[in-house]
Amino acid sequence: MTTIAPAPGRERVTESDRSPAQRAPERVDHSRERVRGLDRVWLLVFLAPFLLLYLGFTIWPLIATIYYSFFDWSGIGPIENFAGVDNYGSILADPLFWVSVVNTLIFALLTTVIKLPISLVAAILLTRKWLRGKRFFRTVFFAPLIIPVAMAGLIFTYLLNPSNGALNAILRDLGLVDEGFDVFANRWSALLVLVLVSIWQIFGQYMIYWMAALQNVPEELYEAAAIDGASEWKKLTRITLPIIKPVAVIITLLGLVNAMHVFGLVVTLTAGGPGTSTYVVSYFIYQNAFGRVPFDYGYASAAALLFSVIAFVLVSAQGLAVRRAQRLRKEYGV
Amino acid sequence: MNPHRRGTAVIITAAIASLLLAACGTSTNSSSSSGGGTQTTLKIWDFSAEQVQFHKDIGAQFTKEHPNIKIEWRSITQADYMKTLPLAFQSNQAPDMFYWNATGLSELLDQKWIRPLSPDGTVPADFTKRWPDGSFLDGINMQDGKTYGFPFTENLYWGSGYMFLNKQVFQQAGLDVNNPPKTWTDLKNACAQIKAKTKAECIAAPTKGEDMQRIWYGLVSSVSTSSTDFFDYKTGKFNLTAPGQLKTFAFIQELKKAGYLAPGTNDKNFSRQQFAAGQAGIYFDGTWMLSVWDSQGFSSDNYVVAPRVDPDEGQTGAGGRTYDGNKYWVSSQTKHPDAAWTFIQWMTDPNGYFVQQYYKNAFGTLSYVDNQKMVSHPVLKQIMQIGAKPGYRVQLPEPLLKCPDIAKSKAYVNALTKTPDAEWEAMNEALVSGQPLASVGAAIVKQRQTALEEGLEQEAASGLKVSMDCYTFPEWDSTKDYTSDMYKS
Numbered sequence: 001m002t003t004i005a006p007a008p009g010r011e012r013v014t015e016s017d018r019s020p021a022q023r024a025p026e027r028v029d030h031s032r033e034r035v036r037g038l039d040r041v042w043l044l045v046f047l048a049p050f051l052l053l054y055l056g057f058t059i060w061p062l063i064a065t066i067y068y069s070f071f072d073w074s075g076i077g078p079i080e081n082f083a084g085v086d087n088y089g090s091i092l093a094d095p096l097f098w099v100s101v102v103n104t105l106i107f108a109l110l111t112t113v114i115k116l117p118i119s120l121v122a123a124i125l126l127t128r129k130w131l132r133g134k135r136f137f138r139t140v141f142f143a144p145l146i147i148p149v150a151m152a153g154l155i156f157t158y159l160l161n162p163s164n165g166a167l168n169a170i171l172r173d174l175g176l177v178d179e180g181f182d183v184f185a186n187r188w189s190a191l192l193v194l195v196l197v198s199i200w201q202i203f204g205q206y207m208i209y210w211m212a213a214l215q216n217v218p219e220e221l222y223e224a225a226a227i228d229g230a231s232e233w234k235k236l237t238r239i240t241l242p243i244i245k246p247v248a249v250i251i252t253l254l255g256l257v258n259a260m261h262v263f264g265l266v267v268t269l270t271a272g273g274p275g276t277s278t279y280v281v282s283y284f285i286y287q288n289a290f291g292r293v294p295f296d297y298g299y300a301s302a303a304a305l306l307f308s309v310i311a312f313v314l315v316s317a318q319g320l321a322v323r324r325a326q327r328l329r330k331e332y333g334v
Numbered sequence: 335m336n337p338h339r340r341g342t343a344v345i346i347t348a349a350i351a352s353l354l355l356a357a358c359g360t361s362t363n364s365s366s367s368s369g370g371g372t373q374t375t376l377k378i379w380d381f382s383a384e385q386v387q388f389h390k391d392i393g394a395q396f397t398k399e400h401p402n403i404k405i406e407w408r409s410i411t412q413a414d415y416m417k418t419l420p421l422a423f424q425s426n427q428a429p430d431m432f433y434w435n436a437t438g439l440s441e442l443l444d445q446k447w448i449r450p451l452s453p454d455g456t457v458p459a460d461f462t463k464r465w466p467d468g469s470f471l472d473g474i475n476m477q478d479g480k481t482y483g484f485p486f487t488e489n490l491y492w493g494s495g496y497m498f499l500n501k502q503v504f505q506q507a508g509l510d511v512n513n514p515p516k517t518w519t520d521l522k523n524a525c526a527q528i529k530a531k532t533k534a535e536c537i538a539a540p541t542k543g544e545d546m547q548r549i550w551y552g553l554v555s556s557v558s559t560s561s562t563d564f565f566d567y568k569t570g571k572f573n574l575t576a577p578g579q580l581k582t583f584a585f586i587q588e589l590k591k592a593g594y595l596a597p598g599t600n601d602k603n604f605s606r607q608q609f610a611a612g613q614a615g616i617y618f619d620g621t622w623m624l625s626v627w628d629s630q631g632f633s634s635d636n637y638v639v640a641p642r643v644d645p646d647e648g649q650t651g652a653g654g655r656t657y658d659g660n661k662y663w664v665s666s667q668t669k670h671p672d673a674a675w676t677f678i679q680w681m682t683d684p685n686g687y688f689v690q691q692y693y694k695n696a697f698g699t700l701s702y703v704d705n706q707k708m709v710s711h712p713v714l715k716q717i718m719q720i721g722a723k724p725g726y727r728v729q730l731p732e733p734l735l736k737c738p739d740i741a742k743s744k745a746y747v748n749a750l751t752k753t754p755d756a757e758w759e760a761m762n763e764a765l766v767s768g769q770p771l772a773s774v775g776a777a778i779v780k781q782r783q784t785a786l787e788e789g790l791e792q793e794a795a796s797g798l799k800v801s802m803d804c805y806t807f808p809e810w811d812s813t814k815d816y817t818s819d820m821y822k823s
Contacts, residue, residue, distance in 0.1 A: 075421075163600075179593065184598070274763050
């Protein structure tokens with residue numbers, strides 16, 4: 001049996017290090033085959049609903065948002081007052097916009113940093129063969145996701161209320177506090193509550209993502225490691241984590257992007273308060289677009305576009321990592 | 335083509351086409367044939383959730399008297415309403431009549447939301463005679479000889495600035511509910527007793543967003559007379575950081591620090607429930623609370639209403655009365671101006687069914703009704719006694735009556751609309767952080783004042799006869815009415 005050494009400067013053996021005879025047979029990419037005849041019609045028929053919806057609900061609103069952002073427009077009546085880049089100038093000088101941006105980034109980073117590791121741990125536990133009641137735990141962890149965000153916000157508003165909320169009542173009954181603690185009275189504690197409630201709600205979804213990734217790790221690798229006497233910790237750190245790393249990058253990206261859209265919880269839990277200290281960008285846009293009369297669509301559109309640019313830069317940086325991850329995924333076959 | 339495939343393609347095409355046709359065919363016509371004649375449906379929107387049953391009764395009675403007109407009255411919660419109605423106008427789905435008090439006549443005309451009350455724009459004298467003299471003014475509810483609005487609720491008794499006391503909590507605390515706190519010190523003493531002798535909080539004070547106004551108007555009106563926009567007509571300045579306002583806010587902070595405000599950043603609904611559930615002894619709010627609590631099953635024999643509390647040094651301010659009591663408007667998008675005008679005449683009949691039922695339900699006091707004669711509810715009578723005391727509410731100066739061109743000016747509205755809730759947000763922030771209001775609110779006052787002054791200067795340069803002088807009434811004793819004869823001097 002011949003062994004293959006990796007090329008100088010690389011730790012891992014790749015396909016290019018093997019001789020053509022040793023390489024795995026190339027997969028034929030059928031997706032690039034030309035579609036002919038009636039199949040072309042069917043392709044269009046099946047794609048048409050999606051394309052129509054995509055044009056109507058993604059491309060058109062995007063173009064409209066760009067257009068509106070250059071006007072001083074209330075959303076009612078003709079779009080006449082061309083404002084040039086005035087809206088952008090005002091937003092860049094608006095301290096509340098920057099508070100919102102910072103809060104959104106803090107929220108996105110914190111939720112991602114907390115929810116991904118703990119949902120991964122839960123997923124690893126729930127994919128262990130020895131664990132009983134997996135279905136029960138999966139349902140328990142997934143259940144908060146089916147509660148509407150508005151309802152979750154209301155539930156926690158009442159739970160955390162310092163007057164008669166359950167949490168404060170327990171703390172008082174245990175003699176841990178004399179007076180109820182108002183978590184919404186301080187920017188940082190209010191933000192932390194937003195983060196924790198968001199994690200509580202979305203935890204199950206990320207756990208499912210991780211479970212899907214874990215189920216793609218070939219079982220024979222674990223069997224081989226067991227024969228070699230590897231501990232569970234070694235299996236985790238030497239087999240599981242390296243193999244799911246490409247998917248982890250994608251899950252992280254999803255987690256960040258989803259967290260940047262936070263809105264419903266802010267509306268129901270803090271309404272941007274105390275004062276304006278927990279404003280996030282979606283709430284800022286909403287308040288400018290609908291929070292006063294006359295509406296200020298132009299300003300809100302400009303804010304939405306500016307934040308999209310910021311988010312795009314962040315996501316693009318992640319995109320590079322995702323591309324690398326996709327390559328690794330193909331290599332690992334997961 | 336394979337015949338089987340062709341058949342499938344035809345079926346799919348037909349299904350898509352029928353769906354598209356069905357979507358295009360939706361009708362929005364609000365007239366329908368019923369029996370012998372055509373029945374018009376008049377859509378009315380407001381945010382009086384506690385009046386839903388009343389509106390149903392009103393609709394049924396009106397249709398009984400006018401079989402060709404059906405009333406469809408929709409009540410939406412206040413916060414949603416402020417977004418839903420503008421969106422309805424934007425999408426050409428506005429109701430025929432709507433309730434709106436957030437902006438005045440000139441803004442509504444500017445937004446093209448309203449049309450005159452009657453089809454031809456004029457209203458007969460027997461209609462305007464239902465109101466006291468001086469109720470119909472150019473710029474307030476009339477423009478270019480056409481009448482667009484009418485005062486609905488009167489403004490002497492109706493409004494915020496009343497203190498509600500929970501009988502059960504006061505009794506448990508050993509306090510006499512019929513001898514309510516009269517001064518700030520009395521209030522603190524009552525709170526100390528409630529906290530010491532009951533499990534209830536003292537004051538259920540909502541502090542979330544603009545709901546902060548409930549306790550604010552319950553206290554500040556005794557110190558300083560200003561408009562609800564934090565504007566002082568005596569000095570012509572936005573006054574969030576004026577001495578009276580700072581003093582009042584410092585007192586609220588003192589109440590909070592002492593634990594006399596129910597903890598939490600609560601909204602008005604939570605605080606109202608807290609009071610009704612006997613979890614708080616005191617709640618500040620307005621005339622409408624009778625019907626709100628009544629609709630929630632908390633009857634008026636469980637509480638009493640009292641005047642707001644004064645600073646220990648005595649009252650130096652008053653609640654403000656304004657000319658703008660317009661509430662219901664006819665939509666510019668209505669296809670039924672005749673039906674709307676018929677309904678308006680019917681609802682404003684001082685002896686009609688609408689008025690009788692309105693007072694029977696104790697919803698408040700109307701401007702076209704003899705309230706002394708019509709009010710029978712004991713708590714509403716109590717409110718009327720309080721509101722009628724000299725100096726409890728005073729008529730604010732009206733810049734429009736000093737400078738008619740103010741009707742065309744946008745400067746004041748523009749100064750307010752950019753950040754409409756800024757004052758409440760600043761108060762909320764200062765309250766939870768313990769910072770003085772002066773430091774948190776200074777930027778807001780400066781921004782508003784600058785916007786107003788610069789806006790007026792620009793408008794004056796373009797030919798309007800407007801200036802800061804229109805908004806300044808230095809000779810006014812702000813504890814008394816600014817009467818119509820004062821404009822002449």
